[in-house]
Amino acid sequence: MLALVAAGLLAAACGNGETILNAGNEPATTLPVEAPATLPPVDTLAPGDTLAPGETVPPDDTRPPSTTLPPPTTTTIPLADLAECPVDALDEGSGTVELTLWHGLNAESETALTKLTDAYNASQSEVRVELQNQGNYSQTIDKYVQSSQGSRPDVVIFPEYVVQQTADSDSVIPVAACVEESGYDTSTFQPSTLTAYSTAGVQWGMPLGVSNPVLYYNKLVFEAAGLDPEIPPRSLDEVRQFSQQIVDSGAASYGIAVDSGTDSGGGWFLEQWLANEGELYADNGNGRLAPATRVLYDQPPGVELLTYVQQLITDGLAFNVGDNAGGTDTFFKLADESAPAAMTIGTSAALGTVIAALGGGLIPGLTVDDIGVGAMPGPGPTPTALVGGNALFIVKDKGDEKAAAAWDYITYAVSPEAQSQYVTDTGYAPVRADALDVEPALSKYASDPRFRVAYDQLIASPDDPALQGPILGPQREVRGVTARAVAEIFNGGDVQAALSAAATQANLLIADYAARN
Amino acid sequence: MATENINFESPRGWRLAGRYMLLAVVTAVVLFPVYTTVIAALKPGDKVLQNPLVPDAFTLDGFSDAWTAGHLDRYLLNSFVVATVITIVQLVTSVVSAYAFAMLDFPGRGVLFVVFLATLLVPFEATLVVNRRTVDSLGWLNSYQGLAVPFLATAFGTFLMRQVFLGMPLDLRDAAAIDGVGHLGFLRHVGIPLVRPTLGALALFSFLGSWNQYLWPNLITTEDDMNTVQSGLRLLRSSALDEPNLLMAATIIAAIPIVVVLLLFQRQLVRGLTAGAVKG
Numbered sequence: 114m115l116a117l118v119a120a121g122l123l124a125a126a127c128g129n130g131e132t133i134l135n136a137g138n139e140p141a142t143t144l145p146v147e148a149p150a151t152l153p154p155v156d157t158l159a160p161g162d163t164l165a166p167g168e169t170v171p172p173d174d175t176r177p178p179s180t181t182l183p184p185p186t187t188t189t190i191p192l193a194d195l196a197e198c199p200v201d202a203l204d205e206g207s208g209t210v211e212l213t214l215w216h217g218l219n220a221e222s223e224t225a226l227t228k229l230t231d232a233y234n235a236s237q238s239e240v241r242v243e244l245q246n247q248g249n250y251s252q253t254i255d256k257y258v259q260s261s262q263g264s265r266p267d268v269v270i271f272p273e274y275v276v277q278q279t280a281d282s283d284s285v286i287p288v289a290a291c292v293e294e295s296g297y298d299t300s301t302f303q304p305s306t307l308t309a310y311s312t313a314g315v316q317w318g319m320p321l322g323v324s325n326p327v328l329y330y331n332k333l334v335f336e337a338a339g340l341d342p343e344i345p346p347r348s349l350d351e352v353r354q355f356s357q358q359i360v361d362s363g364a365a366s367y368g369i370a371v372d373s374g375t376d377s378g379g380g381w382f383l384e385q386w387l388a389n390e391g392e393l394y395a396d397n398g399n400g401r402l403a404p405a406t407r408v409l410y411d412q413p414p415g416v417e418l419l420t421y422v423q424q425l426i427t428d429g430l431a432f433n434v435g436d437n438a439g440g441t442d443t444f445f446k447l448a449d450e451s452a453p454a455a456m457t458i459g460t461s462a463a464l465g466t467v468i469a470a471l472g473g474g475l476i477p478g479l480t481v482d483d484i485g486v487g488a489m490p491g492p493g494p495t496p497t498a499l500v501g502g503n504a505l506f507i508v509k510d511k512g513d514e515k516a517a518a519a520w521d522y523i524t525y526a527v528s529p530e531a532q533s534q535y536v537t538d539t540g541y542a543p544v545r546a547d548a549l550d551v552e553p554a555l556s557k558y559a560s561d562p563r564f565r566v567a568y569d570q571l572i573a574s575p576d577d578p579a580l581q582g583p584i585l586g587p588q589r590e591v592r593g594v595t596a597r598a599v600a601e602i603f604n605g606g607d608v609q610a611a612l613s614a615a616a617t618q619a620n621l622l623i624a625d626y627a628a629r630n
Numbered sequence: 631m632a633t634e635n636i637n638f639e640s641p642r643g644w645r646l647a648g649r650y651m652l653l654a655v656v657t658a659v660v661l662f663p664v665y666t667t668v669i670a671a672l673k674p675g676d677k678v679l680q681n682p683l684v685p686d687a688f689t690l691d692g693f694s695d696a697w698t699a700g701h702l703d704r705y706l707l708n709s710f711v712v713a714t715v716i717t718i719v720q721l722v723t724s725v726v727s728a729y730a731f732a733m734l735d736f737p738g739r740g741v742l743f744v745v746f747l748a749t750l751l752v753p754f755e756a757t758l759v760v761n762r763r764t765v766d767s768l769g770w771l772n773s774y775q776g777l778a779v780p781f782l783a784t785a786f787g788t789f790l791m792r793q794v795f796l797g798m799p800l801d802l803r804d805a806a807a808i809d810g811v812g813h814l815g816f817l818r819h820v821g822i823p824l825v826r827p828t829l830g831a832l833a834l835f836s837f838l839g840s841w842n843q844y845l846w847p848n849l850i851t852t853e854d855d856m857n858t859v860q861s862g863l864r865l866l867r868s869s870a871l872d873e874p875n876l877l878m879a880a881t882i883i884a885a886i887p888i889v890v891v892l893l894l895f896q897r898q899l900v901r902g903l904t905a906g907a908v909k910g
Contacts, residue, residue, distance in 0.1 A: 248868050252848075
């Protein structure tokens with residue numbers, strides 16, 4: 114009886130997209146970043162916006178980009194036109210420079226950032242960095258956008274999907290200026306991580322940690338279902354097969370837990386999956402050759418993809434936890450005593466937190482070693498991943514000393530030693546390869562292969578500019594409308610209709626953004 | 631609760647029994663989340679998800695961790711300062727403006743009062759962005775001024791107090807005037823003592839309202855030290871993602887002051903809800 118009540122409670126909590134952890138707290142309240150009051154009239158939209166559902170677009174848009182794409186020279190901004198980076202100003206200053214840094218990291222990721230920053234503060238006496246947690250990425254972005262330049266912090270950590278918006282806000286010193294000014298060597302960095310934070314050939318932020326979605330799965334369930342616990346599925350087709358076997362054997366109630374969260378199953382994963390298939394998410398080479406004018410996920414590849422996932426839910430192989438606002442619902446579904454799922458897809462950045470929670474005995478009957486991590490299964494035969502995660506941005510107009518101090522902190526944070534520690538504590542992949550040559554990551558990657566999954570799939574992904582994921586001005590808002598469509602689809606709605614409606618809204622957002630910037 | 635013998639012989643008895651049954655069910659539904667919160671708060675971290683409804687382990691670690699790691703002491707202080715300032719100033723502005731609207735005759739009084747009331751129709755969310763910009767340009771982010779100033783006057787308070795003053799005989803005011811007492815003197819010696827019950831209700835509403843504010847403090851606070859309890863709880867939720875017992879304990883600590891205030895001032899609250907319903 115009690116178990117029944119508990120199951121009902123958990124199911125109810127999940128249905129709201131709230132975990133028992135967040136019960137009683139409001140979900141993240143986000144404000145519109147820019148007043149969307151001035152949507153342009155329909156007749157000024159780009160021609161693509163009025164496509165009827167199912168209507169085909171010119172083939173060059175839907176086909177994977179060929180290797181003969183023109184380099185994005187037309188939109189490159191000369192560095193000289195942007196804010197300068199006075200990297201030497203620190204030496205002239207006297208006393209300690211105080212820096213404030215806004216971030217939205219949680220749990221073990223926050224602990225690791227604090228550790229890194231404390232170590233930096235202790236390592237020298239010229240700069241002191243104070244971390245200020247703003248709750249989550251959304252809140253950080255909102256507060257940053259709403260604040261006057263004077264009220265903004267000196268350094269801010271943003272996720273990759275606001276790069277275009279940050280660049281357009283003209284409020285930061287491009288990191289590229291600091292790299293050039295100081296002659297900083299980025300040759301050991303993963304090229305794709307630098308590209309992820311660049312627009313029009315200018316690198317705006319310095320990546321701090323790279324995360325991408327990985328598959329978390331319960332090895333005990335795999336064993337019980339007669340599957341090899343060391344071999345996770347590598348494609349959505351295999352996810353389906355594995356799930357069928359798991360459900361049929363009774364090892365778990367569901368194969369995989371899915372969600373429609375903005376920064377997970379509803380938005381981010383779709384970007385990942387389309388790239389995995391070699392399909393574009395938005396036109397103009399995902400917005401990397403020229404600003405995108407419309408999204409393409411309502412075309413056949415996107416429709417097929419989401420129909421496939423919807424079918425998993427309809428067939429009882431996948432369980433939809435809803436909008437997953439706290440980011441923990443999918444994980445808890447793995448630990449649901451009455452109707453567990455065997456697998457879920459989540460950000461690799463959560464690995465440290467998952468391990469800490471399991472190590473602390475949070476989940477009865479599940480130990481640290483029972484959770485396996487595999488590459489993100491997608492529609493294609495082999496897993497690939499786009500660069501996710503976050504980067505450090507230097508806010509401009511704070512004075513030369515602060516800019517120089519911020520650059521000093523950044524060079525520390527991305528040093529091989531600091532990166533090595535950071536990835537060991539969190540599950541992020543390092544932004545530079547040589548971080549793996551030093552301890553503690555050197556032994557961590559050797560002893561616990563789960564930590565290197567995100568890194569391996571990152572370096573295995575093709576280095577094609579147009580396949581590095583979409584870069585849109587209103588990307589966060591576009592993800593928002595996309596996630597609502599995915600939620601509708603996961604609840605049994607018509608796939609094409611939901612995606613077409615979302616695409617129309619997304620295109621309006623893009624057109625509106627273009628009109629304002 | 632007084633025990634009452636239910637007579638099952640009569641239909642009235644059955645009705646009574648049914649009513650209590652219904653009340654019991656509703657009470658159980660309402661108290662269930664409170665029960666689970668308390669249970670989770672009192673368990674050690676590794677037992678919270680194990681038999682979540684059974685109190686099979688007991689520790690106060692969650693509370694001490696929430697207090698120290700969660701900075702709840704600082705958050706509670708901030709909430710207390712802000713709620714107190716808002717309450718006191720709201721009482722003053724409400725009484726003074728209500729007195730003017732009710733007992734003074736000046737041109738445009740009716741129109742002005744309607745305009746005043748119209749502000750009740752503008753939800754706070756509508757002015758949120760503008761208010762934030764204003765507070766930002768005043769340099770009041772992360773300050774008590776920023777947290778309190780936008781709420782120092784309320785049309786609701788003015789309306790409530792005006793109703794009470796309208797029920798007060800004008801003869802009182804005239805008599806006071808003959809004795810040479812000014813407006814403020816009248817308020818101090820006659821007006822306020824007479825409206826004290828309603829004032830108490832208004833104070834309670836103001837305090838509860840400002841204590842429970844979430845959106846505004848969340849928006850204008852970027853430094854940990856200036857968080858109120860509500861925005862602080864949110865931060866704690868993020869950083870203690872994997873410690874449900876600590877979160878539940880923090881929730882309880884945050885709720886205690888409100889529960890105490892409610893228990894102490896229950897009568898005023900009920901009176902406040904009915905005040906103004908009947909003129910006079």
